[in-house]
Each structure stands twice: as C-alpha cells, then as structure tokens.
Amino acid sequence: MPTSTVENYLKAVLVRSADTESVVSTGALAEALGVTPGTITTMVKSLAAQGLLEHHPREGVRLTREGRALAMAVVRKHRIVETFLVQVLKMDWKEVHGEAEALEHAISERVLARLDALLGHPASDPHGDPIPGAKSPQLDPGSGQTLATCEPQTQLRVERILDQSAPFLEFIQRTGLKPGSRVRVRERDRASGVVRCELRTGEATLGLPEAAKIEVRAT
Numbered sequence: 001m002p003t004s005t006v007e008n009y010l011k012a013v014l015v016r017s018a019d020t021e022s023v024v025s026t027g028a029l030a031e032a033l034g035v036t037p038g039t040i041t042t043m044v045k046s047l048a049a050q051g052l053l054e055h056h057p058r059e060g061v062r063l064t065r066e067g068r069a070l071a072m073a074v075v076r077k078h079r080i081v082e083t084f085l086v087q088v089l090k091m092d093w094k095e096v097h098g099e100a101e102a103l104e105h106a107i108s109e110r111v112l113a114r115l116d117a118l119l120g121h122p123a124s125d126p127h128g129d130p131i132p133g134a135k136s137p138q139l140d141p142g143s144g145q146t147l148a149t150c151e152p153q154t155q156l157r158v159e160r161i162l163d164q165s166a167p168f169l170e171f172i173q174r175t176g177l178k179p180g181s182r183v184r185v186r187e188r189d190r191a192s193g194v195v196r197c198e199l200r201t202g203e204a205t206l207g208l209p210e211a212a213k214i215e216v217r218a219t
Helices: 004-015 026-033 037-049 065-087 096-103 109-118 166-175
Strands: 053-056 060-063 156-161 182-189 194-199 202-207 214-218
Touching (some): 004 026, 004 037, 004 060, 004 065, 026 037, 026 060, 037 053, 037 060, 060 065, 065 096, 065 109, 156 166, 166 202
Antiparallel strands (some): 053 060, 156 182, 156 214, 182 194
C-alpha cells in the first residue's frame, strides 16, 4: 500500500496537470507541498523508480498510468469526504480541507462506497471540484471560463472556486457566489480592475484577481 506521503505527492501532481500529457515542474510541486527542492528531488526519484512518475530533468514530472490511477483514487476520497463533512456533519466549508487531508489516507474503499451512496453519488464537492467516478475515474477539466474572462450579459452558473483559502471562501460566502449560484457579469472595467455582477439575491462587486478565481459555465 502506498504511504500517505506518496499519495500526497501523486495527488499534488494530478491536481496541477491539465491533462494526461501535462508536465508539472518540481518547483511548483515543492511550493505546493511546502518542502525543499532537495526533498522533492529525492522523492521524485523514488516515485519514478516505483513506476509512478516519469521524471524529465529541467522540465518536471508526469504521472504514469499507475500513478494517475492512485492519485485519482486519493482525490476521489478527499472530495467525497469533504462533501460528507459539509452536507451531513454540517461543517463549515472553510474547515473541511484539513480534515479530509487526514481522513483520505485512512478511509477504506468499502466505507467510501457507502458514503458515496449516502450522498447520492455527487459529481462535485462543496467547492465545485469534480469528483472522479468509481468505474471510469476522470477529472472534468471545467469550462475554462471565469468571471474575469466570460462574456458579459450572459446567464452563467458558478461552477468552481479555484482559491480555497479560508479568507477567499469567507469572501465567497459574503457575496453569494457559491457553486450553483446564477450570475451575470453586468460590467467589467479593466481600467479600474472591477467586475460588477448581478445575482438573484442582489449584486456583487469584486476585483479582477478575485473574479479570475471563480469558474463559471454558461447556462
């Protein structure tokens, strides 16, 4: 069985990969995991020796088929646990990431299947991150549109919150721009860096950097 450290490394590569051919830099990996470049190099060599990663010097790393399957399983556990903690235990969505980080390494496939069924086989977690399926695990790449790039005056649905830090999630909570919310960009002023949005519950004004962290899809 892979250790929690191995699972964390593989998951970090997966969530930063746009597709199966993506190469993730070791620098980005070190920053994501909060470790030194030397530690990353040692671990990457070990994972490559186990057939879980392809290491391309001066470029980065790519998951092998086996490594991707393991990473996908960990991501599935993490996001189902987050959904359970929010929907069933009524925990604040700002607090569940750390709890899921610990539980994802301990939960069995049998318990995971029961949780998934209890939740009604959700397609995404509370932050809008897609949950890989059990039989054909894939990650929905998303629309690629955000409130900073979408067409103004178009009816949209908030799909995903890309920044899941507690301060940003608090901001999302205040503005009402949670996943599932209907929204329309009324005005985008690039000179002032302001985006004005219209929701069913009122209006929201945010800066372009914040708008770029909210993924949306046309309805």
